[in-house]
Amino acid sequence: MAVSITDVIAYRRLVAAGNDELWYEDLNVAAGTMVELAAANGDIDTSDQLIMFEGYQKVFVVNGANLKIADFVNTKLTITAPTTAPTRGSTVTQATSNATMVVDFVNTAKTEIYGKTTSGTFVTTDGYTLSGGGMDPADRVPSAVAEATTTPHWYDWTVYPDGASGSMPAKAYLGCLYQGRPMLAGHPDYPYQWYMPRQADHTDWAYVANDAQSPVAGNDADAGEIGDIIRCLIPYKDDFVVMGCATTIWVLAGNPAEGGTIQEVDLTEGIFGADSWCFDGDNNLYFWGTSGIGRVARDFKSTINLTEISLPALIDDEAADPSTHRITMEYDRKRHGLLICITLLADGTNSNYFFSLNEATIGLYPESYPEECGTYSLFYYDSNDKTYRDLLIGCKDGYIRKFDNTAEDDDAGGSDDAISSHVALGPFELGPGGHEGSIESIEAFITGGDPGGTETDSDDIGYKLFTGRSAGAVAEAVDANSGEKVSGTFQATGRPRGRRKRQRVRGAFAGIRLANTTAGEKISFDRLIVNTTKKGRLK
Template identity: 25%
Template sequence: MAEPRTISFPFPLLGLERRTNIRNAPPFSAVDALNVRPIEQAEGRQRGGTRPGFQKAFLEQLSTGPVQNLAQMNIASVSGSFTWVDTFDGSSMLSVWTAPTFLIVGDSAVLPAVASDASSGNFSTARTPILGTVGAIRDDFADLDTSAAYVVVMNVYTHELDQNFFYVFLKMDNTTPDALQDGLFIELKFISTAGPTFGSISGSVKSYVGGVLQNTYNFAGGNTVTNGGAIYKIVVSGSAIVITLNDIVLLDTTLSESQSGRTVGFGIRELSNFPANHDVPFTHIDTFSLRYQPTGQVDSVQRRQFSGIGGGDLYVEDDVGAMILHSSSVNMRADVTLQAIEHLSKLYIADYGDQRAGRTDGTISADGLTLDTSGAFTFNDKGIDLNVHVIEIFDVAGGAVAGIYEISTINAGDLILSTSAGTTGNCSFRIERGPKVYDPVADTLTAFIATQGIAPFGYAQVTRYLDRLCWAGHLRDGRNWEQSRQGAPDDYDFFPSSNSIGRAVSGQTSLAGVLAAPVTAQIPHTDDYMVYASLNSMWVLRGDATSGGLIDNLSRVIGIVSENAYAFGPEGELIFLSRDGLYILPFGGTNPPVSLSAEKLPRELKNIDTTLFKIGIEYDINDRGVHIFLTPLTSGNIKHFWFDWSLKGFWPVEMPSSALEPFVTTQFASDDVSSNAIVFGCRDGFIRRFLPGANQDDVFEITSRVVLGPLFLGGSAEDEGILLELEAALGQASANVSWELYVGDTPEQAVSSGLDASSTPFASGTFLPGLNRSERPKARGNSVLLVIQNIGSTGSWVFNEIFAKVKSLGRQRIA
């Protein structure tokens, strides 16, 4: 008789596998999973667990509808903020930090010399069962302008079963800093309930002058937050102070006191019921940053500025990290996503469409300033806005000059143009939106008008290549692309008097004598080459089109589905979504595209209809993977995907609410390195970001599961067996998970039952953190499947290993 043997239910580190026979699926592959990753977020180990959650990157809502664009500009000016950051990397603290000597109010515990876990990139409490308090005071910021607003940001991490305290010390004396003498002593306190979800957060600002407590300003009550990562932000503007945790406003008040010190610091205290050897860091912060206006600044300083568009309005990040509505009579159309690109420290926005009038019987007056029609037509009832609409004059005759013109006056029977369109003549014309340009130094948003030639009009795509503005995706003729003169984004004279190198140029990508296909994406790779793609082809422009550049075909079968369906990988490879699934174009653009998804996901990523879905792809440098966002244009339930770059596995992702679905995405490269992240503008008008350690998606719980197996109980496809014992070990700080066991006469039957929500499992239960007691389900059959999923609002879970003791019962009997 066969002896019992031990088998393992490994975490499927290689992700979904839906191409091979279930019976012969590759090891470490999954038949189903949701909102999990092979690299768990607590320590970054390859063992599996819940994916990180996301939170609002900015408190401000850009619109009640979808965010339309996210962009960044690199600008240089003598005004603006500077960001100082410490990410606590290395084996010791920076020399600018010293230990505080004052007492913690209410706890009567002295802050000891700095005790940090800097070698692992965070500042944490020591690993002892009952923990004291640690902290640090930063050397005086001698150039901090206290008359301007400044902001302290910390990425804080908390843990279940703990009492967690975070302290910030502000406005302390520049020579002898002591928050209990002169300054602000700010306490943020987390109190956990039974289980990983925190029951409440509280805190206060205590204001001291001359060693005397002047006032206590308490945080708003009734707020709760789950354990894990959060963004703690304090904005100081004179006597005004605003304190937030993620998107929760804890305090917004004006202090009665007006201390003027520049010295800042922080502290951490943890009272823990957790064992000293648990497998994640204790309460800690992984970044401390101060963003402020320097005094006496005379030299230009380069900095990044973030922008977004929502409801047709432009929002720009201010010096303390808030998204502020740009006050202007100029706006963009509000019903589509828009592309924008920085060039020469200005932001060029491809606004287009929204046609208000179009005729073929236009007439131009002798001075070129009045446009009329030969037939009866009224202009003042067409909803034309002088601030946003321009007129394109084309198919000219007589003295009329083709071009794009701004309108100065709208009369019932004619239009007055801002500049002359030649002399007496005839033309066709159309009135619609044209591109816009934002100057962040002058803080102006204006229509983009060419100084030479005809400005690009009707294009939905804009990018930058070889110091040129590049346009594609025309509304009426998507086959053409245009590039401005090098170094002159407003010059579109394609036929200058001298046929100079670097002049403006336009063209198409196709074989000679063959009609070109509409351009779906134009993608520059630095200044080496530009990829032009259609739905079914890819071409590459190497070098400059006016200086010996060549256009080569990369594929006549594989193309790119839409303008944002691509990202660059860590080695410069182009990652993109085609109608055949996910592909990469190797660095250099000399070899054909290579498939990534068809070998594992034969259907899920094929033939995505871009008239129904908004597609965004971003490479996440922090977590080494690719976000593949597939958002329905109208609300609906669909899975996005995470592609783990190192293991080359696909993992389904689901948002808890259609309001949180991403419409536009970008890689946010902040001066504060702790803020570097993939950010996405959502259907509800907010901008969000993935946050390491976050256990929720905004205010929603993350539903997660993974299917383990199927495994043969009898050891082969012909035998049956019995599962005698089941033993699990989760991460020591993992949340609880539920488990369900399904058996079948075949692997397919076990999988079918396990994926059917109406099926009743053979056995079920709950696994707790750490090593669990053995379960004895005594399940008999040919194949077994184990489903692991989170329970309610228990937070993130971490997988270690699951074993089963099984016994073969011989050949399976077929009824």
């Protein structure tokens, strides 16, 4: 017996917002091609906080009073408003063409019906009337038919116009999909409150009792208390949603309308903002907190401060303010680490960190980008096309960028900026047991192959050598990049005679700074060997 197998592919497409515009990846043209959704132009305010999330093949846009939907699945029928709209979930049939659809949404004016076409093709031919789903009168003929597969639909996110769907929040700045409910929070007048519509129905906000799928609302506090200001919603599958607040962290597990529980995770730690969190490849939850970079314990009963010992002043040093800064975090699947970006919204100046989770290189590595590249959003796009599968960076100047391991300068839009890279080694002790020591020579093994080979070569590496009577003094000098005892250059690969520098420098502690600030150049090395001898006792 012959077996015919047809692949069914779940297509992903990128959607981005910027400059009060919404853009989407038009797969009908080509993967990676971004096209503006013209209907959304000026209908959102990207100078204000904006959150987008996916659900039911739609994009839900949460932007204060601008609560919108970009619909990528339904057919839209434009009609003269009937007295009674067809009910949601019912079937509407067109006479003669015999086209049918399952109704998903009707706008407030009842002039637009959105639904999934299940058979045939809807037409605008006179006399081809619509009926079904309690629609009254059943004599309407579409004046226009539009398919989301051609151009996504754009419309207001409102309740269903049947008079029995309640009312949804007038404003929200936070949103996510949890257990089939598009969850909202961040109402300026009720910042401690969260809201959920009916399960599997984003248009029903009528709260009822004894119904497991009923809309539901609540807050994060002990009984009788108002609750903390919610700053982020963090869903994990259908298992739980973490609510990061200004000074506390809570977790909601299960269905809040039937047996769900809400418990505190930490009553002394808050989360900075809406995007100041991410999951790593092992589903560990990290966040930028009020006292450092944190990780939520696996049992969701506590948090772990990862910078409490190594960088106790990190939060104070960065001095980020939620009213003026944006802090975004995302897990980089290719480089196995967290990217943490702190950006001043006014001008794009930034301070960033790559938190390597690789056991061999684990640590926090500071970075800074050109102001044009100031990070407003981070998203790992798991594209169907591996060419575009990468960590994407939404930048201040409106461009979407990604890291390029082959590039030797930063792309600042109209120009390229030289990358000023350096690494500090030390402080390390030269003379153990209270003695001084002397550096006799330092030898660098720079990466790359022989001249004329195919291996990627490093460029020259400048070095500075610092010594002092204490580790603290050396660390300060290295950080300030001043007061070095000697300096020079390690010549690039293929020149082994330039590998060793005979520099005699005496001290109790030492530090080395390797750097390159030249445009179009990059550096890397395998190892650095420091040859020392023990000297007299430190006085």
